Amino acid sequence: xxxxxxxxxxxxxxxxxxxxxxxxxANSQVSFNLKPGERLGxxxxxxxxxxxxxxxxxxxxxxxxxxxxxxxxxxNTDLVKLPEEAIRQVRGRQVxxxxxxxxxxxxxxxxxxxxxxxxxxxxxxxxxxxEMNRMVREALEAVELDPQxxxxxxxxxxxGMKQRACIAIAIAMNPKVIIADExxxxxxxxxxxxxxxxIGHLQxxxxxxxxxIGHDMGLMAQFVDRIAxxxxxxxxxxxxVKDTFTHPMHPYTQMLISSLPRLENKGTFNGIPGITPLxxxxxxxxxxxSRCPQAIPICMQRVPKLLEHRPNQWAACHLYQxxxx
Amino acid sequence: MRYPPAFVLKRLILLxxxxxxxxxxxxxxxxxxxxxxxxxxxxxxxxxxxYIPPGFNEMVxxxxxxFGLDQPVWKQYxxxxxxxxxxxLGYSISNFPKTVGELIGEAIPWTIGLLTVTTALAFxxxxxxxxxxxxxxxxxxxxxxxxxxxTLSAIPFYLLALILIYFVAFQWKLLPLxxxxxFGIVPSFSAAFIFDVMKHAILPALSIILASTGGWAIxxxxxxxxxxxxxYMTFAEAKGLKPRRLFFRYAVRNALLPQVTGxxxxxxxxxxxxxxxxxxxxxxGIGTLLARSVGQLDYFLIYGIVFIIIVAIGVAMFIMDMIYxxxxxxxxxE
Numbered sequence: 001x002x003x004x005x006x007x008x009x010x011x012x013x014x015x016x017x018x019x020x021x022x023x024x025x026a027n028s029q030v031s032f033n034l035k036p037g038e039r040l041g042x043x044x045x046x047x048x049x050x051x052x053x054x055x056x057x058x059x060x061x062x063x064x065x066x067x068x069x070x071x072x073x074x075x076n077t078d079l080v081k082l083p084e085e086a087i088r089q090v091r092g093r094q095v096x097x098x099x100x101x102x103x104x105x106x107x108x109x110x111x112x113x114x115x116x117x118x119x120x121x122x123x124x125x126x127x128x129x130x131e132m133n134r135m136v137r138e139a140l141e142a143v144e145l146d147p148q149x150x151x152x153x154x155x156x157x158x159x160g161m162k163q164r165a166c167i168a169i170a171i172a173m174n175p176k177v178i179i180a181d182e183x184x185x186x187x188x189x190x191x192x193x194x195x196x197x198x199i200g201h202l203q204x205x206x207x208x209x210x211x212x213i214g215h216d217m218g219l220m221a222q223f224v225d226r227i228a229x230x231x232x233x234x235x236x237x238x239x240x241v242k243d244t245f246t247h248p249m250h251p252y253t254q255m256l257i258s259s260l261p262r263l264e265n266k267g268t269f270n271g272i273p274g275i276t277p278l279x280x281x282x283x284x285x286x287x288x289x290s291r292c293p294q295a296i297p298i299c300m301q302r303v304p305k306l307l308e309h310r311p312n313q314w315a316a317c318h319l320y321q322x323x324x325x
Numbered sequence: 326m327r328y329p330p331a332f333v334l335k336r337l338i339l340l341x342x343x344x345x346x347x348x349x350x351x352x353x354x355x356x357x358x359x360x361x362x363x364x365x366x367x368x369x370x371x372x373x374x375x376y377i378p379p380g381f382n383e384m385v386x387x388x389x390x391x392f393g394l395d396q397p398v399w400k401q402y403x404x405x406x407x408x409x410x411x412x413x414l415g416y417s418i419s420n421f422p423k424t425v426g427e428l429i430g431e432a433i434p435w436t437i438g439l440l441t442v443t444t445a446l447a448f449x450x451x452x453x454x455x456x457x458x459x460x461x462x463x464x465x466x467x468x469x470x471x472x473x474x475x476t477l478s479a480i481p482f483y484l485l486a487l488i489l490i491y492f493v494a495f496q497w498k499l500l501p502l503x504x505x506x507x508f509g510i511v512p513s514f515s516a517a518f519i520f521d522v523m524k525h526a527i528l529p530a531l532s533i534i535l536a537s538t539g540g541w542a543i544x545x546x547x548x549x550x551x552x553x554x555x556x557y558m559t560f561a562e563a564k565g566l567k568p569r570r571l572f573f574r575y576a577v578r579n580a581l582l583p584q585v586t587g588x589x590x591x592x593x594x595x596x597x598x599x600x601x602x603x604x605x606x607x608x609x610g611i612g613t614l615l616a617r618s619v620g621q622l623d624y625f626l627i628y629g630i631v632f633i634i635i636v637a638i639g640v641a642m643f644i645m646d647m648i649y650x651x652x653x654x655x656x657x658x659e
Binding site for chain 2: 088100118
């Protein structure tokens with residue numbers, strides 16, 4: 001099924017949360033793929049479904065959440081169809097996560113070393129104690145932490161060190177895909193830069209593909225190869241960083257990029273008026289139509305598909321679709 | 326180093342201060358009341374005889390001299406503190422010439438035996454049950470246990486005790502009605518005696534366990550729910566850990582900390598016992614002794630028991646303070 005050299009391929013993924021207040025469609029028809037060693041940025045406002053997508057790839061959607069449909073191919077296995085024990089073996093070993101809140105992502109009552117080793121034990125790598133200790137040392141070295149950190153508890157580390165420890169855990173077993181969920185949102189800009197450099201450096205070294213989730217467009221522009229824009233649970237634009245920043249296609253992306261502060265027009269602040277729609281029903285029209293300045297009649301009638309309108313630049317927008325319909 | 330000697334010393338001094346304060350209060354509070362236990366006791370005995378003998382006041386003074394009560398208060402206090410330091414709690418009025426120390430010494434093994442076992446069992450069962458109920462991967466039928474556990478934790482010990490006595494001991498005659506051991510058996514370290522003691526302890530133990538398991542379970546369930554929402558649980562799962570490790574090493578381990586504080590508090594009550602359960606079962610422990618001493622206005626016995634309880638609470642707190650850093654690395658005494 002997957003002989004096209006992609007390490008990860010997400011196909012028409014639907015994730016829903018069934019709550020008492022109704023069903024929330026957190027991801028609908030999300031499709032994208034990832035080459036080995038590629039860096040993909042996933043941007044979108046809060047509640048657009050970025051973290052849900054990350055959890056879905058890790059097989060960690062919990063009730064009341066449910067994967068409603070679609071496929072997630074990790075090389076030649078469809079993760080959606082895997083039983084829990086099999087997906088557990090994928091987590092951490094093949095697909096790993098760098099968590100969002102590094103401040104609280106480490107077990108407060110366990111030493112850093114033990115938190116690195118327990119993953120190795122549970123993945124039954126068949127390593128001896130001394131081999132695992134060596135891996136711990138290497139992982140800490142890789143994230144530029146002192147080997148002494150292994151013996152420390154999380155509360156003895158600074159925020160940046162904790163985030164590095166989390167990265168060490170995420171890369172310890174050479175995963176094929178690393179999902180970094182806003183890894184630097186809790187850090188100051190200096191630490192942020194250092195941490196991003198570490199991630200980039202390691203990723204190049206290990207050859208892992210990275211999905212960087214965030215809403216810092218500046219950070220994305222510097223770090224990723226391709227950028228995927230999510231809005232209200234849907235992927236609305238997907239393209240290279242250069243294309244997306246120079247000539248964004250989807251009106252949402254256009255507004256997102258023009259809202260970035262620039263020095264030449266200091267004092268003005270361009271936001272995007274309106275709010276994200278509640279994702280309570282399967283949309284029958286374009287989810288962005290209420291906020292879109294360029295909306296045309298068809299936007300109220302039909303859901304636009306994510307199509308390749310320019311080479312390697314995909315967008316889900318009727319503005320470019322008209323000639324094909 | 327987690328226990329700097331200075332800290333341990335400071336904590337020990339605090340323990341001594343607590344005990345000293347308790348002993349001092351123990352000494353002065355009875356002095357505040359105008360009642361004179363010796364006079365009352367003698368009067369009671371005398372009136373039983375029908376008349377008050379002519380030399381009654383002299384007799385009271387004689388006893389006061391014997392107990393040292395004719396001395397100035399400061400001198401009494403020093404004598405008393407000297408006695409306390411040697412754990413000499415004086416004579417029991419109602420059981421004279423038995424000393425308070427002897428009476429407590431006889432009762433305390435019963436209470437400690439019963440309550441150590443029941444507290445430990447209730448803590449273990451309740452905590453594990455609460456953790457399992459809250460765990461998101463547990464089978465959903467476990468949730469049906471919440472209502473009965475809540476109900477049990479709301480029913481007082483002694484009520485459960487009465488229900489158990491009525492059905493198990495009285496109606497079905499499966500177990501003895503009460504007491505520590507059967508009449509006619511001489512206490513010894515024989516198998517027969519130990520078996521007899523166990524048989525007598527089952528119902529009191531069961532009523533305490535049933536009533537307190539619910540409380541532990543409800544508390545643990547609440548903590549587990551909170552812990553499962555923590556970021557480190559999500560990250561731990563993303564590491565691909567086995568469910569068993571997630572449950573014990575990550576969730577339970579962190580949810581346990583407040584439970585241990587609760588355990589420390591209830592351990593300190595092991596010595597004071599649960600008075601009502603002991604009374605209902607006629608169990609020969611400290612609880613029964615305390616109730617009897619109150620009924621008989623045996624001041625020295627009451628003060629002795631209260632003093633022992635305070636010492637026990639102080640010691641339990643000290644032990645807990647020493648154990649905490651081992652459980653939670655964030656606590657250290659440097």
